[in-house]
Amino acid sequence: MRFSGFLPEDAPDPRIAQAERVKLMPVPVMGFVAQPSLEDAHMESTMITGMPQISQMTVGINYTLWRNPNDRSDPANLADVDESTLRGLDGRFRAPRPAWLIQQVERMRYPMLWEAVRTTWQREPSEFSAPARLLVEHTNHILMNRFRKELGLGDPSTDRFAARLTERAVNPRATVTVDGIEMPAYEIDTDPFVYAIGAELEVGTVVTAVVPCDDLEYIQIGFARRSTPSPQSFGYEPPGAPEVGVPGH
Numbered sequence: 001m002r003f004s005g006f007l008p009e010d011a012p013d014p015r016i017a018q019a020e021r022v023k024l025m026p027v028p029v030m031g032f033v034a035q036p037s038l039e040d041a042h043m044e045s046t047m048i049t050g051m052p053q054i055s056q057m058t059v060g061i062n063y064t065l066w067r068n069p070n071d072r073s074d075p076a077n078l079a080d081v082d083e084s085t086l087r088g089l090d091g092r093f094r095a096p097r098p099a100w101l102i103q104q105v106e107r108m109r110y111p112m113l114w115e116a117v118r119t120t121w122q123r124e125p126s127e128f129s130a131p132a133r134l135l136v137e138h139t140n141h142i143l144m145n146r147f148r149k150e151l152g153l154g155d156p157s158t159d160r161f162a163a164r165l166t167e168r169a170v171n172p173r174a175t176v177t178v179d180g181i182e183m184p185a186y187e188i189d190t191d192p193f194v195y196a197i198g199a200e201l202e203v204g205t206v207v208t209a210v211v212p213c214d215d216l217e218y219i220q221i222g223f224a225r226r227s228t229p230s231p232q233s234f235g236y237e238p239p240g241a242p243e244v245g246v247p248g249h
Helices: 012-024 083-089 099-107 133-148 213-218
Strands: 030-032 039-040 045-049 058-065 110-123 171-180 183-186 194-202 205-212 223-225
Touching: 012 045, 030 058, 030 110, 058 083, 083 205, 133 183, 133 205, 171 194, 171 223, 194 213, 205 213
Parallel strands: none
Antiparallel strands: 030 223, 039 058, 045 058, 058 110, 110 205, 171 183, 183 194, 194 205
8 A cells, every 4th residue: 555645634544434335235244264363454445336226246355464473573574565665664754644544554564465355245146256256356356466576467557467367277175164164165276376265155145365375374264254343443553663654755
């Protein structure tokens, strides 16, 4: 996430409006089972088709990854960021900034699992809501956005992305726990960059997850209903980090 320009100290926290948007989801939003290594970043992504009557909706959940959750000051928890970003993080704000902005910029020091878990709902189930298809779409989305360098992709505005994976990569005989119950699942475990798994919760509702292979050792793969965040839950306590600045300022 990159912030630019200057925001007044009393600028509203955009996560509050996004949390209200998430409430439009007609079914429970899923996430990973609670675990010390994952912290819900409360920065959901949403995709909605049809208003005012929603015909399809997807909610994606992002997590901060803690490789050593018992000691958040451990350098092992830091993300691999480029020098320009690091200089920005070590800078200073020129004027007072909203507390939420300071928190979000500080979070950039640590690795993020972007759109790690998606819940997708369709009012009228179709071939487009098939679990294997949604799992492949989610996986290709992460590959296209997180692994461009590894895949030899250039400028996203000019280089078209040919889908790396198709449904032929899906193993339809996997299992995964959902709210503590083992369920049939669909899995992609042959890609060198990511591991993906998903399950149909009910007709028209599918949960999928995509995780970089390098992070799998820190994560317990399993799904659970995600509680609706409140503004009070947006707080973030960095592990003794200094005052931060906005990259590029």
